[in-house]
Amino acid sequence: MGPLFGAVLARALDAWWEELGRPDPFVVVEAGAGPGALARAVLAAAPDCASALRYVLVERSPTLRKSLEATMPMVTVLPELPAQHFAGVVVANELLDNLAFLVVERRGEGWDEIRVGEDGGRLVEIAFPAAPDLAAEAATLAPNAARGARIPVQHQAATWVRQALGLIDRGRLVVFDYARPTTVLASLPWREWLRTYRGHERAADPLADPGQRDITCDVAIDQLPAPSSVRTQADFLAAYGVDELVAEGKAIWQERAAIGDLAAVRARSRISEAEALTDRAGLGGYSVAEWVVG
Numbered sequence: 268m269g270p271l272f273g274a275v276l277a278r279a280l281d282a283w284w285e286e287l288g289r290p291d292p293f294v295v296v297e298a299g300a301g302p303g304a305l306a307r308a309v310l311a312a313a314p315d316c317a318s319a320l321r322y323v324l325v326e327r328s329p330t331l332r333k334s335l336e337a338t339m340p341m342v343t344v345l346p347e348l349p350a351q352h353f354a355g356v357v358v359a360n361e362l363l364d365n366l367a368f369l370v371v372e373r374r375g376e377g378w379d380e381i382r383v384g385e386d387g388g389r390l391v392e393i394a395f396p397a398a399p400d401l402a403a404e405a406a407t408l409a410p411n412a413a414r415g416a417r418i419p420v421q422h423q424a425a426t427w428v429r430q431a432l433g434l435i436d437r438g439r440l441v442v443f444d445y446a447r448p449t450t451v452l453a454s455l456p457w458r459e460w461l462r463t464y465r466g467h468e469r470a471a472d473p474l475a476d477p478g479q480r481d482i483t484c485d486v487a488i489d490q491l492p493a494p495s496s497v498r499t500q501a502d503f504l505a506a507y508g509v510d511e512l513v514a515e516g517k518a519i520w521q522e523r524a525a526i527g528d529l530a531a532v533r534a535r536s537r538i539s540e541a542e543a544l545t546d547r548a549g550l551g552g553y554s555v556a557e558w559v560v561g
């Protein structure tokens with residue numbers, strides 16, 4: 268999450284503001300804001316819509332909310348999505364992969380739900396026959412799953428998308444996440460879509476060290492309300508002018524590399540951020556799902 272991503276999002280916000288007929292206020296809700304890096308980058312890019320912009324950060328963690336309130340007095344910080352409807356945009360970067368999900372496993376003709384229990388002070392998996400509704404849902408989502416295949420069932424993510432859409436009178440919901448259809452997830456070893464990280468390094472068993480690891484799950488895109496469009500992050504960034512911003516960075520770098528001042532360093536890091544963000548085998552392959560409302 269660097270300045271370039273924020274600068275491109277700022278351009279996208281301007282385009283959406285224009286599309287809506289320049290509403291004032293133009294509400295932008297960023298959900299799962301974390302430490303606020305994206306919001307800072309967007310505001311630093313000084314979008315044209317700035318005069319109408321009401322930037323709202325939604326963050327569940329009280330510690331992060333406290334630090335956002337202390338360091339970003341120009342934004343509103345909330346623990347939940349706002350209660351009132353608005354014209355504008357809801358954005359969420361890597362939020363849906365953080366929400367709790369169920370795991371089910373194909374067993375013979377049926378499905379087991381994989382729950383978590385305790386055995387001698389350790390967390391362990393316990394397989395239960397899935398309730399009929401859940402089994403029927405799993406069978407619809409992954410009809411050809413092999414025995415032993417697992418899928419996530421992401422009710423919380425679907426509910427969150429419905430809730431966010433319900434708030435928007437006119438505008439759009441834009442979600443950035445790693446997303447694949449459930450049938451693809453069913454064909455993969457489950458540890459490939461249910462990943463854990465510790466200190467930014469891939470970790471192993473999701474049940475080890477409870478509370479000490481990030482647990483993340485690829486978003487099963489077909490389990491969400493149908494989006495208006497889904498494209499790769501590389502295509503999204505291209506559509507909102509990443510190439511122009513990178514060309515600008517290259518020109519500054521060429522002019523100032525020998526001086527080596529802050530402008531030169533910023534230009535150089537814009538070029539390397541672009542390489543990472545648009546790499547289709549990495550971050551560029553992330554999905555950007557959009558729901559247009561009204």
Ligand SMILES: C[S@@+](CC[C@H](N)C(=O)[O-])C[C@H]1O[C@@H](n2cnc3c(N)ncnc32)[C@H](O)[C@@H]1O
Pocket residue numbers: 268298299300301302304305325326327328331346347359360361362365366
């Ligand atoms: C993986 S982090 C992403 C942070 C930031 N968007 C980024 O890309 O750097 C997910 C964030 O969402 C927050 N979160 C999780 N569930 C949430 C919810 N239901 N509403 C708001 N925030 C939530 C977490 O506390 C965490 O800060």
